[in-house]
Amino acid sequence: MSTTILAIESSCDETAAAVVTDGRTIKSNVIYSQIDLHKLYGGVVPEIASRKHVEKINDVIQEALEQAETTLDDIDAIAVTYGPGLVGALLVGVSAAKSIAYAKNKPLVGVNHIEGHIAANYIEHEDLKPPFMCMVASGGHSHLVYVKSYTEFEIVGKTRDDAAGEAFDKIARAIDLGYPGGPKIDKLAKEGNPEAFNFPRAYMPDAPYDFSFSGLKSAVLNHLNSCEMKNIEINKADIAASFQQAVVDVLTDNTINAAKAYGCDKIALAGGVASNSSLKENMALKAEKNNLMFYHPSPIYCTDNAAMIGVAGYHDFITGERAGWDLNAVPNLKIGERAF
Ligand code: KG4
Numbered sequence: 001m002s003t004t005i006l007a008i009e010s011s012c013d014e015t016a017a018a019v020v021t022d023g024r025t026i027k028s029n030v031i032y033s034q035i036d037l038h039k040l041y042g043g044v045v046p047e048i049a050s051r052k053h054v055e056k057i058n059d060v061i062q063e064a065l066e067q068a069e070t071t072l073d074d075i076d077a078i079a080v081t082y083g084p085g086l087v088g089a090l091l092v093g094v095s096a097a098k099s100i101a102y103a104k105n106k107p108l109v110g111v112n113h114i115e116g117h118i119a120a121n122y123i124e125h126e127d128l129k130p131p132f133m134c135m136v137a138s139g140g141h142s143h144l145v146y147v148k149s150y151t152e153f154e155i156v157g158k159t160r161d162d163a164a165g166e167a168f169d170k171i172a173r174a175i176d177l178g179y180p181g182g183p184k185i186d187k188l189a190k191e192g193n194p195e196a197f198n199f200p201r202a203y204m205p206d207a208p209y210d211f212s213f214s215g216l217k218s219a220v221l222n223h224l225n226s227c228e229m230k231n232i233e234i235n236k237a238d239i240a241a242s243f244q245q246a247v248v249d250v251l252t253d254n255t256i257n258a259a260k261a262y263g264c265d266k267i268a269l270a271g272g273v274a275s276n277s278s279l280k281e282n283m284a285l286k287a288e289k290n291n292l293m294f295y296h297p298s299p300i301y302c303t304d305n306a307a308m309i310g311v312a313g314y315h316d317f318i319t320g321e322r323a324g325w326d327l328n329a330v331p332n333l334k335i336g337e338r339a340f
């Protein structure tokens, strides 16, 4: 017998719902992106995000059910992101999920957003099974995670300051590329020389799998300031390429080293930054050199979506996890933590 999950995601600026069967088959994946609204402000405005989620969530859920050619009666459980994320944004999805689960008398499962990003890898790779080492790099989070099983995780390394995506967004803003910066830097970097500038790579001897992007960010900003003061024309493509290479070097080296230390034969990427073309190319090369299998989701499953929540929710559901009617948003929920 198959298990069909209705999944809901509203942790940041995407209002999303999906119908997922048996943790691998995506019947529908509807995403309403608010990016155009937040672009005007150069980043996500939490209050605006919450209001837009309230406006859109019912339509998005309805659309996900219709595209999957199903109804709430045929759904086995409702899975919803309850953290980490923006509290007001999370509460919209949590409230919608609770209402449906209560009205239809269906089980409710609370899903960790980062565990969702990791689970996105299972959608297109049937051969991928834990254990493996996963680099989760998104706008709000950067973690190196040892995935012990579908529902057990160990944080091996994390960022000391900015998340990788945040660094992309800040540098993009500094060179007037707009928001979100990741995809724009990715595109412009293709026209630049990644060796034009030797921006710093932070490797921390006391915590070899942690990373830090503040020194890199300052170095790029200092370079821009000094060019401006000396009236030197800046080459945005070279800056984008050199900055990106510095981020990619650290993310790939740390992932490979951690995989070897933990005896993994598989590595994976997750989160918005996982759609970065240079990161994927460099990781593929280093993985091959080190005899590691390398997995990453398609771009549509890298950035925020509800399909990944349906996959993670399925594994939580079959291990017996159930949220109560008191399920709340937990903005700083940790990987592997359960707050219900
Ligand atoms: O996972 P995500 O959609 O949201 C969070 O959970 O934070 O990630 C969004 C982040 C943004 O910072 C965006 O700039 C970055 O992912 N991103 C990229 C690329 N596409 C999205 N960063 C680098 N290269 C890309 N191609």
Ligand code: ZN
Binding pocket: 113, 117, 138, 139, 271, 272, 303, 304
């Ligand atoms: Zn995310």
